[in-house]
Amino acid sequence: MKGRRVVVANGPNLNTLGTREPEIYGLQTLADIQAMVDAKAHDLGWTADFFQSNHEGELVDRLQRTPADAVGVIINPAGLTHYSIALYDCLRALPVPIVEVHLSNLFARKESYRQTSVTAPAAAAVITGMGSRGYVFAMEYLSGLYE
Numbered sequence: 001m002k003g004r005r006v007v008v009a010n011g012p013n014l015n016t017l018g019t020r021e022p023e024i025y026g027l028q029t030l031a032d033i034q035a036m037v038d039a040k041a042h043d044l045g046w047t048a049d050f051f052q053s054n055h056e057g058e059l060v061d062r063l064q065r066t067p068a069d070a071v072g073v074i075i076n077p078a079g080l081t082h083y084s085i086a087l088y089d090c091l092r093a094l095p096v097p098i099v100e101v102h103l104s105n106l107f108a109r110k111e112s113y114r115q116t117s118v119t120a121p122a123a124a125a126v127i128t129g130m131g132s133r134g135y136v137f138a139m140e141y142l143s144g145l146y147e
């Protein structure tokens, strides 16, 4: 029997959304995104364990505590996407489905290194370029897995 908890993890620098390169990431703050996630979780009858860290090891520590009965993990690994094998290894070991979300379209970014995600192979799905709605779509996807 699945529980009703969704884990939503956010990587480095996402705490500065709202002022950070708004032409790329928009004007919404991470608190705005958390409010959207909480509202969707409420609609689904879930609770969201939403957190952000600028530290790779802290993200790994938090993710390792994902309950086995969680409906899934939604993660925006931010800059760690492009190089963190430690985060990839952690995600691979989780016993729940994972959705990787990016606010921007990684494939339309001018830096070529952003077109590689070392963490995405651990995910069941990747949403990139839909802004904050990507988090909500990720929750809809996870909910569909249990219908």
Ligand code: DQA
Pocket (backbone or CB within 6 Å): 012, 013, 014, 076, 077, 078, 079, 080, 081, 101, 102, 103, 104, 105, 114
């Ligand atoms: C990001 C894209 C990453 O390349 C970048 O390092 C981020 C945010 C996104 O949501 O578009 O910090 O993950």
